Structure formats: C-alpha cells, structure tokens
Amino acid sequence: MLNDGVKAYLRALAALKDKDYRTGVGYLKIAQNQFDNSPDFRILKETTELLLAVKEEIFELEVENSEVKELI
Amino acid sequence: MTARLESLKRLESVLENFLGRAVELEINNLNTVSRIDSLDEIARLSLKGRLVNQQLGNWFARNRDYLDSDRLKETEVETIANLLSEIKKGLDSSDPESRKLADEIERWKEKGVVPKRKLILKMKSPAGGMSITEKFADYLGREKVLLEQEEYSQEHLLSILDDILKSAEAKEDHIYIHLAGSIIYFLRMNGYKVSPYVKRLKQIEKERLGIAYAE
Structure with missing residues (x-):
C-alpha cells in the first residue's frame, strides 16, 4: 500500500500540473513529514508558497490600483 | 506602484x-x-x-x-x-x-x-509445501500487516473487529475468519462482551467453511 505521505505528494503534483497552487500547497504540507529531507521537495513546496504570496500581493495591488482609478 | x-x-x-x-x-x-x-x-x-x-x-x-x-x-x-x-x-x-x-x-x-x-x-507454495506451523506463522504475519493498516491506527479494536468480520463475510480468503476469532478471544480475555461478534463469526464459519455449532 502507498502511504499517506506519498499519496499526498502525488495529489500535490497533480494539482500543481493543473495550476491549482492552493490545493497543491495543501497536499505538500500533508506530504512534508515524508519528504522533508528531500531538497527537491523543499524547493517545490517553498516555490509554491512563494508563488501564492506573490499572487496575493498582486491581487491586493490591483485592487488598490482600481480603487485609486475610481477616485481619480 | x-x-x-x-x-x-x-x-x-x-x-x-x-x-x-x-x-x-x-x-x-x-x-x-x-x-x-x-x-x-x-x-x-x-x-x-x-x-x-x-x-x-x-x-x-x-x-x-x-x-x-x-x-x-x-x-x-x-x-x-x-x-x-x-x-x-x-x-x-x-x-x-x-x-x-x-x-x-x-x-x-x-x-x-x-x-x-x-x-x-x-x-510460498500452497498446501503441499508448507507445514501446518509454517501456515500458521504465515497467517500471523499477514494478520499483522492487516492490523497495521493506516486506517486502523486510531480505531478501537472492536471497530477493527467489526471491519474484519465484514471482510470475512465478503472474501474468500479465510484469514479474516481466523483473525476475527483471534481478536474475539483476545477481547474476551480482557473482559469485553463479545457474544454478538461470536454469533456473527459462527454464522460466517457456517457459510464459508461449512462448520456448524450446536446452539
């Protein structure tokens, strides 16, 4: 049987392939204990988390921009 | 910005x-x-x-x-x-x-x-190749693997027994019958009320192995 960590990693990869980064990072967190010693895994997880943070920041700036435009 | x-x-x-x-x-x-x-x-x-x-x-x-x-x-x-x-x-x-x-x-x-x-x-090769002791040891090994499944890790032994009995009803492999019997005996040794499970196991044995008990 595949253990839950491996299953979570697979599901994370499938989600990342579909650009569903939020789901992907959720599964990567579940898989963390299993793969924590793997540098590749850590890079994948940290890059995904960074990407989500960037997307959030972009969203906030865009909202801010549109509010400024409305004021002008 | x-x-x-x-x-x-x-x-x-x-x-x-x-x-x-x-x-x-x-x-x-x-x-x-x-x-x-x-x-x-x-x-x-x-x-x-x-x-x-x-x-x-x-x-x-x-x-x-x-x-x-x-x-x-x-x-x-x-x-x-x-x-x-x-x-x-x-x-x-x-x-x-x-x-x-x-x-x-x-x-x-x-x-x-x-x-x-x-x-x-x-x-290992079936029947002919294994002694009865080897067969028993093989059962014990496989039963340990069954019990170590992730999904059982948080379960009470009674819930596991219930699941094993369902498997015993549905499957050809007699290992579930043996494992259910073993769990029932262990629970009884520890003071649990096991008569409903014994009844279920007897019914399964009757259907699967053709063993009938006097009531």
Missing part, C-alpha cells in the same frame, strides 16, 4: 514557469504513480470487504496500453503485482464477474506483465 506590480507579475511568471517545468519532470513518474495510487485505492476498498469489480475492470481498461508496454520498471511491476495479489484474494470465486477479473490478473501474469515475479516468488 505600477513598477512594483510589474515586477511582481514578472516574478509570478518566473515562478509559474519554474513550477511547470519541475512538475513536467515528474510527470511520467506522476502518471505511473497515479495509476498505482488508483490501484492502491481499489486494494484498500477490497481489504475492507467492498466489492471492487467495477473499479478493477475500469482500471484494467484504462491501463491496458500501459500494462502492455515495456516501460514498466521492476519496482512498479512489483508494486502492481502485490496490489493485484491482494485484490485477487478478495475476489469471490463463486461470482462469474469476479472470476473473469481473476482470470484477467492471471492473464497479465502469464504475459509476464505482472511477471513471474515476486507475486509468485513471495508466496
């Missing part, structure tokens, strides 16, 4: 490309392991005593090309073989559809896709 936004968008694009390539590198592996993952799900359901004929039939249909190809690595072959072996134990040989699926598994074995492999090598 616009310059910052542009920088962030460039960074977003770089990160997305990087992740896309990283995942692509894993993709073949992902496809393979996804196949194994879905077969693993079927094996888990089968271990719980669920009917898996339809899922297994679909799995074979979806993965025919993959199983026919020469791309399988030894470790993949071994994993698939072990899972199919587990699933096959749970197929009901009195049911024509299950027999067909069992034949399908055998066919893959004969073709060497589920090769003359560990599936066979790991199993």
Whole structure:
C-alpha cells in the first residue's frame, strides 16, 4: 500500500500540473513529514508558497490600483 | 506602484514557469504513480470487504496500453503485482464477474506483465509445501500487516473487529475468519462482551467453511 505521505505528494503534483497552487500547497504540507529531507521537495513546496504570496500581493495591488482609478 | 506590480507579475511568471517545468519532470513518474495510487485505492476498498469489480475492470481498461508496454520498471511491476495479489484474494470465486477479473490478473501474469515475479516468488507454495506451523506463522504475519493498516491506527479494536468480520463475510480468503476469532478471544480475555461478534463469526464459519455449532 502507498502511504499517506506519498499519496499526498502525488495529489500535490497533480494539482500543481493543473495550476491549482492552493490545493497543491495543501497536499505538500500533508506530504512534508515524508519528504522533508528531500531538497527537491523543499524547493517545490517553498516555490509554491512563494508563488501564492506573490499572487496575493498582486491581487491586493490591483485592487488598490482600481480603487485609486475610481477616485481619480 | 505600477513598477512594483510589474515586477511582481514578472516574478509570478518566473515562478509559474519554474513550477511547470519541475512538475513536467515528474510527470511520467506522476502518471505511473497515479495509476498505482488508483490501484492502491481499489486494494484498500477490497481489504475492507467492498466489492471492487467495477473499479478493477475500469482500471484494467484504462491501463491496458500501459500494462502492455515495456516501460514498466521492476519496482512498479512489483508494486502492481502485490496490489493485484491482494485484490485477487478478495475476489469471490463463486461470482462469474469476479472470476473473469481473476482470470484477467492471471492473464497479465502469464504475459509476464505482472511477471513471474515476486507475486509468485513471495508466496510460498500452497498446501503441499508448507507445514501446518509454517501456515500458521504465515497467517500471523499477514494478520499483522492487516492490523497495521493506516486506517486502523486510531480505531478501537472492536471497530477493527467489526471491519474484519465484514471482510470475512465478503472474501474468500479465510484469514479474516481466523483473525476475527483471534481478536474475539483476545477481547474476551480482557473482559469485553463479545457474544454478538461470536454469533456473527459462527454464522460466517457456517457459510464459508461449512462448520456448524450446536446452539
């Protein structure tokens, strides 16, 4: 049987392939204990988390921009 | 603010490309392991005593090309073989559809896709080859594996017993009957009320093994 960590990693990869980064990072967190010693895994997880943070920041700036435009 | 936004968008694009390539590198592996993952799900359901004929039939249909190809690595072959072996134990040989699926598994074995492999090598030769002590030890080993399943890790032994009895009802493999008996005895030794379970087990024994007890 595949253990839950491996299953979570697979599901994370499938989600990342579909650009569903939020789901992907959720599964990567579940898989963390299993793969924590793997540098590749850590890079994948940290890059995904960074990407989500960037997307959030972009969203906030865009909202801010549109509010400024409305004021002008 | 616009310059910052542009920088962030460039960074977003770089990160997305990087992740896309990283995942692509894993993709073949992902496809393979996804196949194994879905077969693993079927094996888990089968271990719980669920009917898996339809899922297994679909799995074979979806993965025919993959199983026919020469791309399988030894470790993949071994994993698939072990899972199919587990699933096959749970197929009901009195049911024509299950027999067909069992034949399908055998066919893959004969073709060497589920090769003359560990599936066979790991199993000791039946009846003739094993002494009664070896058979008993084999049961104990397999029972330990059954009990160590992840899904049982948080369960009370009574819930596990209930699940094992369901498997004993549904499956051909008599190991579930033996394991249920063993758990019942252990619970009784520890002061649990086990009579409803004993009754269920007796009924299963009667149906599966033809053993009847005086009431």
